[in-house]
Amino acid sequence: MILAVGCGSKVKRDDQSKTEYSIFNDNLITANKYLVKEDAERTAQYIKRRNWDMTDGEGGIKYMVCDRGTGDSIAAAPKILMEYRVELLDGTVCYDSRADGKKELTIGSSEMEPGMTRTFRRLCHGDSAILILPPHYAKGLIGDMDKIPPHSVVVYFVRIDK
Numbered sequence: 176m177i178l179a180v181g182c183g184s185k186v187k188r189d190d191q192s193k194t195e196y197s198i199f200n201d202n203l204i205t206a207n208k209y210l211v212k213e214d215a216e217r218t219a220q221y222i223k224r225r226n227w228d229m230t231d232g233e234g235g236i237k238y239m240v241c242d243r244g245t246g247d248s249i250a251a252a253p254k255i256l257m258e259y260r261v262e263l264l265d266g267t268v269c270y271d272s273r274a275d276g277k278k279e280l281t282i283g284s285s286e287m288e289p290g291m292t293r294t295f296r297r298l299c300h301g302d303s304a305i306l307i308l309p310p311h312y313a314k315g316l317i318g319d320m321d322k323i324p325p326h327s328v329v330v331y332f333v334r335i336d337k
Contacts, residue, residue, distance in 0.1 A: 249282055291331065
């Protein structure tokens, strides 16, 4: 009899725990949807103020090729050297190759933000482009713990060498 009561009590606790987890999970989903919507609205206003005609990429990524180069597709030759400037939507410059030097990258490497990898596959060596990455495709919820704050939409101005 004591064993049956003990098991019954555990089942109730597990059910309560699942309910609490479900409520917590639902709240996180609601908060995330709100943040994604807010980021999209701020990004749309940023683009509108500049009168840019940007292409929609997956997951809220926006990009625009400013100048087409004559080089090979980056997908075919994935090692690149690029000039860049990284800004926040408020215009704060976080990084700039004029001060930091050109950056050498291999497309798809772990050092690249997922949004850059997805967008760069559409570019060619010699292209100049603007990329706007929402936080989940840029530096995420914690930023880069240096110059990019937590949960920031990031704007990349890039020119990929031939």
